[in-house]
Amino acid sequence: MSGYKEIALRESCFRPGSTLCPGCMESIALQNVGRVSDNGAKTIFTIGTSCAEVSSLAFPNVVAWGRGDGSPDDYAKSFAIIHNVFESSPTLAEAARDVSDILADHGAIERPIQVIGASGDGGAFAIGLRSLLHTINRQSRITFLVLVNEIFANTGFQYSPATTPFAETSTTPVGDAQMGNPRIPLDYIHLAIAAGAGMVAQVSPAYGKLFVKTIERALECKSTAIIFVPAPCISGWKFEDGETVHLAELGAQCGVYPAFIWERGKGGSVKDCSEATAERPPVEEFLGLQRRFHHLVQKDPQSGKYVARAGREADVERLKEWTQSNVERLYRLATLQ
Amino acid sequence: MKDSITPAAPMAHHATPSGEIYPDAVNLEPVRAAHRALHETRETITADGNTAAAIATLQMWRCVLFAGFPITPSTKWIETVAAHVAQQVGGKKRVKLMEAEHAVADYLVGSAAACRDLIFPTATSSVGLDHMTETTRSLGASGLGNVLLIDVYRATANFPLCIEGDPSDTLAHRDDGFIQIACRGKQQIYDTVLQSPCLGMNHEIMTPVMPGYYGIKDSHRNARLTVEPDREIHEFQDRWIKPCPFPGLINGDTAFGNCVTSRHFQGFKISQKQRMDRVLDVLPQIGADFERQFGRPGLAFFDSTGFASDGSADLTVLTLGPDFGTFEFIREGYAKKTGLKVAGVAMRLLTPFPREAVRKRLERSKVVMVVNQAHHQGRGHLTLDVADALADVTNPPRIVSVFAGLGGADVSEATWEQMLDHGRGALEGRALPPWAFFHEGKAL
Numbered sequence: 001m002s003g004y005k006e007i008a009l010r011e012s013c014f015r016p017g018s019t020l021c022p023g024c025m026e027s028i029a030l031q032n033v034g035r036v037s038d039n040g041a042k043t044i045f046t047i048g049t050s051c052a053e054v055s056s057l058a059f060p061n062v063v064a065w066g067r068g069d070g071s072p073d074d075y076a077k078s079f080a081i082i083h084n085v086f087e088s089s090p091t092l093a094e095a096a097r098d099v100s101d102i103l104a105d106h107g108a109i110e111r112p113i114q115v116i117g118a119s120g121d122g123g124a125f126a127i128g129l130r131s132l133l134h135t136i137n138r139q140s141r142i143t144f145l146v147l148v149n150e151i152f153a154n155t156g157f158q159y160s161p162a163t164t165p166f167a168e169t170s171t172t173p174v175g176d177a178q179m180g181n182p183r184i185p186l187d188y189i190h191l192a193i194a195a196g197a198g199m200v201a202q203v204s205p206a207y208g209k210l211f212v213k214t215i216e217r218a219l220e221c222k223s224t225a226i227i228f229v230p231a232p233c234i235s236g237w238k239f240e241d242g243e244t245v246h247l248a249e250l251g252a253q254c255g256v257y258p259a260f261i262w263e264r265g266k267g268g269s270v271k272d273c274s275e276a277t278a279e280r281p282p283v284e285e286f287l288g289l290q291r292r293f294h295h296l297v298q299k300d301p302q303s304g305k306y307v308a309r310a311g312r313e314a315d316v317e318r319l320k321e322w323t324q325s326n327v328e329r330l331y332r333l334a335t336l337q
Numbered sequence: 338m339k340d341s342i343t344p345a346a347p348m349a350h351h352a353t354p355s356g357e358i359y360p361d362a363v364n365l366e367p368v369r370a371a372h373r374a375l376h377e378t379r380e381t382i383t384a385d386g387n388t389a390a391a392i393a394t395l396q397m398w399r400c401v402l403f404a405g406f407p408i409t410p411s412t413k414w415i416e417t418v419a420a421h422v423a424q425q426v427g428g429k430k431r432v433k434l435m436e437a438e439h440a441v442a443d444y445l446v447g448s449a450a451a452c453r454d455l456i457f458p459t460a461t462s463s464v465g466l467d468h469m470t471e472t473t474r475s476l477g478a479s480g481l482g483n484v485l486l487i488d489v490y491r492a493t494a495n496f497p498l499c500i501e502g503d504p505s506d507t508l509a510h511r512d513d514g515f516i517q518i519a520c521r522g523k524q525q526i527y528d529t530v531l532q533s534p535c536l537g538m539n540h541e542i543m544t545p546v547m548p549g550y551y552g553i554k555d556s557h558r559n560a561r562l563t564v565e566p567d568r569e570i571h572e573f574q575d576r577w578i579k580p581c582p583f584p585g586l587i588n589g590d591t592a593f594g595n596c597v598t599s600r601h602f603q604g605f606k607i608s609q610k611q612r613m614d615r616v617l618d619v620l621p622q623i624g625a626d627f628e629r630q631f632g633r634p635g636l637a638f639f640d641s642t643g644f645a646s647d648g649s650a651d652l653t654v655l656t657l658g659p660d661f662g663t664f665e666f667i668r669e670g671y672a673k674k675t676g677l678k679v680a681g682v683a684m685r686l687l688t689p690f691p692r693e694a695v696r697k698r699l700e701r702s703k704v705v706m707v708v709n710q711a712h713h714q715g716r717g718h719l720t721l722d723v724a725d726a727l728a729d730v731t732n733p734p735r736i737v738s739v740f741a742g743l744g745g746a747d748v749s750e751a752t753w754e755q756m757l758d759h760g761r762g763a764l765e766g767r768a769l770p771p772w773a774f775f776h777e778g779k780a781l
Contacts, residue, residue: 040345044586046447058596065592072357072590073347080356080586082450083594085471088443091435095404095447096586098433102401103452103587106429107367111345113587131443134436 001216002039004209010038011070013045013079017062020055023244025231026147028205030056033116033145036215038067038077041112044096045081048089048128050120051154051233052147057083075111086119087128090135093117093142101141114219118145121162122152125186129161132226136195139223143215146188146226148257149233157236161186164256165319167292169236174295179315184322188228189260190333198223200268202260202330204230206248210271214261223264230257238291247289254281255327260334268334275331283323284308284316356591358584365399365454371429372398374567375421384562386555389523390460390487390548391417393530395430396567397574399456399483404433404444406465409500410552411489414460438465442472442486449481449545450593453581456483456534462552463491463506470513475594476545477514478609480583482537484545486515487530490658491552492744494712501745502551504658505711507687508718514609515547516616517688518636521659523562526550528627531570532636535577535623541615543581553745554659565631573630577623613689620686638691641698643668643680649701650680652760653734655723656708657684660741660748667750671757677764679757684719695726699734706737706760708748709772713740716772735763741775751778 012034020027030052037043045065047053056064067077082092093115100113124132124146135142151169152158158171163181168174172181192200199221205211211229218225232239232247239247252259253273262268274280287293288306296316297306308316350359375396384392391414394400403422405415419432435441441459449457461469466488476484488510492503507517516536520526526548533546550556584591597605620636627635634640642665644650654664661683672679682698699705705727709717716724716738727733737760742748752775759780762769774781 042587044451054596057592057594058598059601060598063592063595066590071347072350074345075348075350075359075362076345078350078357078359078590080584080589081592082447082586083592083596084443084446084475087439088446088472091440091443092447092450095444096451098402098431099448099451099455100587102429102431103363103368106371106401108364109362109587111362130436131440134440 001213004212007035007212010035011068011077013037013043013065013067015064015066018056018064019058019061020051021234023234023241024051025205025244025248026052026149029145029147029229029231032205032212033215036212037114037116037219039219040076041114042076043079044113044115045079046089046092046096046115046117047081047083048119048123049083049086050123050147052118052120053083054154057081086123087131089117089119089123090128090131090144093144094135094138094140097140097142115142116145117142118147120153121146121148121150122160125161125188133191133195136192136197136224136226139196139198141221141223143218143221143225143227146228147231148228149231149236151233151236153233153236162188165322166296166315168295169292179295179312187329189330192226193262193333193336197226198264199225200262202228202230202257204248204252204259206245206252207259207271210259236292239289243289247286250281250286250289254283254286255323256283256286258327258330260330262334262336265337267337270327270330270334273327275327277324283320353583355583356589359588360580362588363452363454368401369398372567373425373428376564376566378566379563381561381563383559384523385413385557385559386523386526386550387411387413387460387489388417389527389562390414390530392564393527394418394458394485395421396570397456397534398571399454399534399578400458401430401455402433402448403431403458404435404441404448405459406435406438406441406461408438408462408465410491410502410556411460411462411465411487413556414487438468439472442469442476445484445486446472446476446479446481449484451586453481453483453583453585456485458485458487460487460489462489463493464495466506466510467493470510473510473513473515478605479593480543482539482543482545483534485530485533485537486545486547488547488549489552489556490549499744501553502555503711503743503745504549504551507547507549508711510547511688511718515545515688516613518546518548519657519685519687520548520550521555521661521683523555523560524633526555527562527564528633529636531574532623532627535574536616536620536636538578538581539615539619540579540582542612542619544612551658551745569630573627576626616689617691636685638686638694639698640683640685641681643672643678645678647701648698649678651677651703651764652757653680653682653699653702653705654708655682655684655699655705655719656710657719658710660710663748663750664753667753671754675761677761690722690726692726695723696730699723699727700730702734704737704760704763705734706739706756708756709738709740710742712743737763737769738772739775740772746776749778752776755780
């Protein structure tokens with residue numbers, strides 16, 4: 001494993017020039033993944049339609065990808081990226097991996113190649129669940145990132161199967177008959193393990209060192225490594241500028257998306273999130289920072305803390321129950337070998 | 338991994354409009370050397386159409402990865418390939434079984450982009466092709482001419498489901514951006530599959546190819562097939578297929594599939610159309626070269642029969658597929674009986690439609706009867722193309738539109754005679770409906 005500082009000094013393949021919103025966690029994640037992948041192997045990156053794609057690969061805007069500004073003499077620094085339809089990224093990555101492996105098997109290529117794919121959660125869990133699970137099931141030797149902002153963000157913040165219960169999205173609005181998203185999110189971590197992934201993690205770049213180490217381990221994984229990256233969306237979650245990292249950390253700590261690292265044959269662990277409710281920050285604090293939950297909580301002028309709005313106590317209670325079950329489930333999954 | 342951070346020796350590279358290319362990153366000579374020949378000499382075997390197509394792809398040294406998902410009536414293509422690969426102890430070719438047709442199409446994008454000098458084939462049919470649509474439309478515009486998508490014609494729309502040969506699938510995909518070539522008979526299937534990558538990977542074309550043939554009628558029925566030695570096939574293909582001048586994912590520093598604003602979209606689309614237009618010049622050259630080497634007709638815009646030496650005919654039938662053979666069988670007898678000059682055209686190149694060549698072939702006919710074998714909301718896909726081709730002819734032939742053989746139904750001799758009688762009505766100046774529907778010797 002490389003040192004954290006050493007990695008921080010590498011050349012990221014995610015370059016300045018994207019039109020991602022200021023404060024977007026995806027940008028932070030991709031910059032870090034980009035640095036970790038500057039490791040001497042040529043990088044092929046696949047990406048499904050998503051914020052990360054439309055904001056970084058739009059012509060004639062700046063293509064915000066590439067490895068540094070140095071001479072292109074070093075093949076390992078060359079970088080290739082491909083986008084196809086929403087759901088295609090895992091399959092594209094698998095295909096690029098297979099062709100690389102077959103060519104290597106023939107002796108037609110000699111230099112190492114690493115393949116990294118990325119999708120948003122809409123692309124991965126809704127339209128692309130088939131693609132994602134089957135690529136995992138075939139144990140393709142790729143590292144795959146799902147940038148989980150819990151919505152189809154680039155098309156206007158619609159519901160995705162990862163949307164937190166009661167969150168307001170453009171297709172799960174708040175009204176007299178419905179309080180935002182009525183559904184329980186897809187258990188994607190469990191699905192990835194059950195499908196046969198070699199490594200499954202849920203970790204945000206808010207945990208800088210853990211995130212970087214996790215990506216590095218993923219790149220060394222001999223089968224599919226899948227990293228779910230909680231990605232607070234400043235526009236879709238509607239929070240204040242400067243809160244991205246804090247919110248990512250708070251969401252993990254209070255149990256909405258705890259940091260979780262798991263490897264097949266070794267088991268895993270939940271990080272920085274106690275199984276006991278009382279030892280975690282109140283979920284209301286996480287909800288209160290985002291206007292997508294404005295219908296559920298409000299700041300108590302007396303205490304300065306976020307509390308359930310009058311008449312919404314039962315909904316907040318149900319959300320807390322789901323959060324607890326989420327944490328307990330991850331603790332159980334961590335015991336799997 | 339840390340050890341590999343030590344900078345490797347510099348690699349030669351040069352700039353292209355699509356980014357930097359590293360020509361030495363991939364050396365395909367070991368791939369060519371690892372190919373194991375299926376046939377050392379020319380042989381005559383018995384095969385159905387799917388087997389003929391599978392053999393052709395297996396004989397290409399550039400085909401090393403066969404992705405597929407089974408769907409009737411194309412399934413035997415992937416089964417044949419898989420059976421062959423399973424027998425090759427120590428062989429390096431691989432079969433990739435995907436979970437759905439859409440996945441196959443996505444896989445073709447990723448693999449063809451990874452190495453643009455290898456050929457990536459698959460076969461599908463009907464709703465399988467429909468399921469691929471989201472990505473076939475991307476592929477058609479992608480410049481990835483190393484994709485070979487064999488379509489075994491079968492009716493689309495599952496209300497009602499019909500598994501027999503009907504080209505409604507390929508005709509519904511005219512705008513996907515693929516070069517579409519129709520075949521009839523096992524030999525034509527085999528020969529067309531061998532020539533298709535030469536066309537698609539031509540540097541001025543760079544467009545994926547969709548050769549197709551009728552399900553059941555051609556996919557499942559056996560006939561004699563002459564197969565050529567792998568060595569000669571390689572010789573032929575190597576004359577036409579040169580290293581791709583643009584970078585792939587492995588040998589390049591590049592980006593595929595960017596978003597563009599509408600302002601820039603126009604340029605991409607003009608380029609796509611211009612590349613497709615080049616097919617009309619290059620296809621006959623490949624066909625002629627194939628004929629020179631193998632002694633059989635190569636790719637052509639269409640097959641034709643019965644025209645007088647000055648190109649004239651009273652009644653000309655235009656259609657595609659194996660039922661044309663039944664027409665050929667009765668043509669002379671019908672002409673003798675009626676005293677008419679009866680001619681026929683069986684289309685081969687569907688997309689791009691060879692408008693000029695069709696116009697020249699048909700302009701001296703009095704009546705052109707277009708036999709459509711796929712459902713269409715109007716007068717028929719082929720009818721519209723023929724009408725367009727003849728639009729600027731002075732005193733153009735009268736166009737008669739009929740439907741027959743839908744759902745893969747055999748078009749019997751009696752049906753052909755009924756249709757020809759219908760077409761004769763136009764010669765006699767009778768008013769005819771915009772379209773008529775024939776089956777089992779009757780107008781329906």
